[in-house]
Amino acid sequence: xxxxxxxxxxxxxxxxxxxxxxxxxxxxxxxxxxxxxxxxxxxxxxxxxxxxxxxxxxxxxxxxxxxxxxxxxxxxxxxxxxxxxxxxxxxxxxxxxxxxxxxxxxxxxxxxxxxxxxxxxxxxxxxxxxxxxxxxxxxxxxxxxxxxxxxxxxxxxxxxxxxxxxxxxxxxxxxxxxxxxxxxxxxxxxxxxxxxxxxxxxxxxxxxxxxxxxxxxxxxxxxxxxxxxxxxxxxxxxxxxxxxxxxxxxxxxxxxxxxxxxxxxxxxxxxxxxxxxxxxxxxxxxxxxxxxxxxxxxxxxxxxxxxxxxxxxxxxxxxxxxxxxxxxxxxxxxxxxxxxxxxxxxxxxxxxxxxxxxxxxxxxxxxxxxxxxxxxxxxxxxxxxxxxxxxxxxxxxxxxx
Amino acid sequence: xxxxxxxxxxxxxxxxxxxxxxxxxxxxxxxxxxxxxxxxxxxxxxxxxxxxxxxxxxxxxxxxxxxxxxxxxxxxxxxxxxxxxxxxxxxxxxxxxxxxxxxxxxxxxxxxxxxxxxxx
Numbered sequence: 001x002x003x004x005x006x007x008x009x010x011x012x013x014x015x016x017x018x019x020x021x022x023x024x025x026x027x028x029x030x031x032x033x034x035x036x037x038x039x040x041x042x043x044x045x046x047x048x049x050x051x052x053x054x055x056x057x058x059x060x061x062x063x064x065x066x067x068x069x070x071x072x073x074x075x076x077x078x079x080x081x082x083x084x085x086x087x088x089x090x091x092x093x094x095x096x097x098x099x100x101x102x103x104x105x106x107x108x109x110x111x112x113x114x115x116x117x118x119x120x121x122x123x124x125x126x127x128x129x130x131x132x133x134x135x136x137x138x139x140x141x142x143x144x145x146x147x148x149x150x151x152x153x154x155x156x157x158x159x160x161x162x163x164x165x166x167x168x169x170x171x172x173x174x175x176x177x178x179x180x181x182x183x184x185x186x187x188x189x190x191x192x193x194x195x196x197x198x199x200x201x202x203x204x205x206x207x208x209x210x211x212x213x214x215x216x217x218x219x220x221x222x223x224x225x226x227x228x229x230x231x232x233x234x235x236x237x238x239x240x241x242x243x244x245x246x247x248x249x250x251x252x253x254x255x256x257x258x259x260x261x262x263x264x265x266x267x268x269x270x271x272x273x274x275x276x277x278x279x280x281x282x283x284x285x286x287x288x289x290x291x292x293x294x295x296x297x298x299x300x301x302x303x304x305x306x307x308x309x310x311x312x313x314x315x316x317x318x319x320x321x322x323x324x325x326x327x328x329x330x331x332x333x334x335x336x337x338x339x340x341x342x343x344x345x346x347x348x349x350x351x352x353x354x355x356x357x358x359x360x361x362x363x364x365x366x367x368x369x370x371x372x373x374x375x376x377x378x379x380x381x382x383x384x385x386x387x388x389x390x391x392x393x394x395x396x397x398x399x400x401x
Numbered sequence: 402x403x404x405x406x407x408x409x410x411x412x413x414x415x416x417x418x419x420x421x422x423x424x425x426x427x428x429x430x431x432x433x434x435x436x437x438x439x440x441x442x443x444x445x446x447x448x449x450x451x452x453x454x455x456x457x458x459x460x461x462x463x464x465x466x467x468x469x470x471x472x473x474x475x476x477x478x479x480x481x482x483x484x485x486x487x488x489x490x491x492x493x494x495x496x497x498x499x500x501x502x503x504x505x506x507x508x509x510x511x512x513x514x515x516x517x518x519x520x521x
Contacts, residue, residue: 155468237509
């Protein structure tokens with residue numbers, strides 16, 4: 001199995017595994033125009049992302065900057081209504097500084113919906129032609145950033161797909177890649193074991209603190225990340241779901257804590273804290289799985305390993321999603337949507353180690369251009385809401401010194 | 402639920418066309434860690450099946466779904482439910498060996514669980 005593949009070299013020196021043109025709405029009022037522009041060029045790599053809120057939010061600004069300069073992105077078209085508060089000039093300047101082609105269309109200044117769509121399509125066509133010549137360069141495993149998430153979990157998630165992803169994570173970390181797991185709300189009950197895996201005592205305290213913050217947050221909301229489908233699938237409690245989710249992280253030591261938009265300082269295993277800081281505002285931390293996938297992508301994740309038992313079908317804009325199906329019945333029912341059948345472990349047809357290797361090998365193939373199931377079906381979900389974060393301190397990144 | 406306790410008997414697997422489940426590889430029940438007090442069903446186990454745990458066996462009154470838990474031994478009210486070496490909540494009533502463990506007889510020690518009927 002080859003371990004080297006070709007990536008796209010960006011003007012800022014980072015390397016990506018896809019060459020997407022992002023069409024970005026800066027408020028919900030510009031969403032339709034952005035979608036109309038992108039739909040025509042969907043098969044050539046045009047994708048829609050954006051922020052629907054009209055009011056300013058520092059987290060959303062940071063997410064949008066990180067995603068528009070993501071290594072999988074080769075060009076950016078910003079679509080603004082005109083009167084929203086989003087700082088479009090700053091975002092355009094950030095993208096331009098990264099060496100990517102960027103253009104801004106303001107619907108109120110360009111004669112409305114029809115003419116903005118026409119101008120947007122013309123620019124997209126031109127830019128996609130330029131992007132075809134993006135330089136291809138050799139890339140190796142230690143340059144990859146891998147994220148993981150689980151969604152539509154059932155009791156099989158925690159005994160097949162999640163520990164198999166954990167095995168793949170161990171291999172990625174051993175080979176120098178950065179691997180990110182997340183959702184501190186799903187680590188409630190795992191504080192002690194998490195703390196023991198931190199590379200420094202200071203980081204151990206921070207990891208515990210991040211889970212305690214999540215527990216406080218969910219207690220205030222009166223509702224954890226536990227959904228009715230979870231209990232129908234045999235999971236009884238939040239901590240049982242946590243235990244399963246936790247096993248995605250494998251056995252490596254934890255090198256740091258990230259918040260959305262922070263990039264890993266070096267190779268290693270990182271925990272992404274997705275629960276907002278401060279008082280409980282803006283509702284649930286993550287209203288669905290795609291909000292978390294967007295945050296993993298904003299931390300630089302090139303691709304996402306998605307474990308599902310009940311059978312989520314989603315993909316994502318920006319970063320391809322590899323679906324690891326935990327439940328053999330679900331796999332038989334939804335096989336077109338799945339990339340890996342880890343339910344074979346339950347049927348005695350494969351071991352955790354074998355499926356872990358399969359996930360690692362497929363990740364390399366996907367990094368080399370092979371389309372995932374959700375990509376080939378056209379999935380490119382994207383969700384970004386309001387949040388508040390304090391910046392991470394040096395103790396969160398002990399390996400960066 | 403009612404449970405019939407039987408002495409394990411050799412060569413009973415095919416008697417009465419009854420299916421037998423055990424905590425071994427391919428046995429339909431998975432013990433994730435040696436100190437667990439639950440076993441996980443690796444396939445749907447129909448009502449009427451016989452489950453053998455250690456030196457005893459039980460007839461299942463109800464179907465156990467894939468991924469669901471059954472008690473590996475007697476569990477007292479208030480005792481922690483241990484899965485994969487980690488406490489996942491506690492028993493809200495005494496649980497007999499082989500009995501289905503779910504929302505009706507255990508609870509979270511952290512947060513209430515919601516199902517489609519609301520708060521449990």
